[in-house]
Amino acid sequence: MPFKKADFVTSAPSLDVCPDPYFPEICFAGRSNVGKSSLINALVDHKGLARTSNVPGKTQQMNYYQVNDKLFLVDLPGFGYAQVSKEERERWGRDIRDYLLERSTLRLVLHLVDIRHEPSDLDEEFFYWLGTNRLPFAVVLSKADKLSYNKQKQSEMRLKRILDEMNIEVPIVVSSTKDKKGIGEVKQLITEFAEF
Ligand SMILES: Nc1nc2c(ncn2[C@@H]2O[C@H](COP(=O)(O)OP(=O)(O)O)[C@@H](O)[C@H]2O)c(=O)[nH]1
Numbered sequence: 001m002p003f004k005k006a007d008f009v010t011s012a013p014s015l016d017v018c019p020d021p022y023f024p025e026i027c028f029a030g031r032s033n034v035g036k037s038s039l040i041n042a043l044v045d046h047k048g049l050a051r052t053s054n055v056p057g058k059t060q061q062m063n064y065y066q067v068n069d070k071l072f073l074v075d076l077p078g079f080g081y082a083q084v085s086k087e088e089r090e091r092w093g094r095d096i097r098d099y100l101l102e103r104s105t106l107r108l109v110l111h112l113v114d115i116r117h118e119p120s121d122l123d124e125e126f127f128y129w130l131g132t133n134r135l136p137f138a139v140v141l142s143k144a145d146k147l148s149y150n151k152q153k154q155s156e157m158r159l160k161r162i163l164d165e166m167n168i169e170v171p172i173v174v175s176s177t178k179d180k181k182g183i184g185e186v187k188q189l190i191t192e193f194a195e196f
């Protein structure tokens, strides 16, 4: 499916104010600044659609985008942002978990990890939580252009080992929005899991 005609729909702080579940839905998770908004923009080939930023923690709500009038892409608030209060962080966590567990139309969680960094404790906890709750997910190793091919492979293997230890087998995509690497693969996953 070509991803054309993408529009911003709404920002929702929690599940109860998400748009009516008209379409299958794919969400993007991961810490602030990992490249979630950039990936959404690359998928729909629309640079200014999702707001990207060098300032971490800017997107504190779930931002809904509608693609081809048949799919929702949801940019989740980045987790692990240190400069907000503990209560605020916990509320986000709760709201996001509620959303992930209860959104009936959610088909796939795309969790991004910067390929240069070892998955953080929060990343690993999230993998485990997703696995335990049987939520379909895939991991996108972002910003691949920042590493040599060999280093990319090493990061991929490291991630595989971590997931193996949790008995989790999910797709891993190495991607770069700068080089358009892995974008086709992500689209394919989305199309597969959305089950149009
Ligand atoms: N080199 C490189 N930079 C990227 C890539 N993807 C995102 N970025 C940059 O990383 C920063 C954060 O990206 P953003 O999409 O706003 O991250 P978000 O907070 O997860 O939504 C921005 O400065 C982007 O330009 C990539 O594939 N390669």
Ligand SMILES: [Mg+2]
Residues within 6 Å of the ligand: 036, 037, 038, 051, 052, 053, 059, 075
């Ligand atoms: Mg963002």
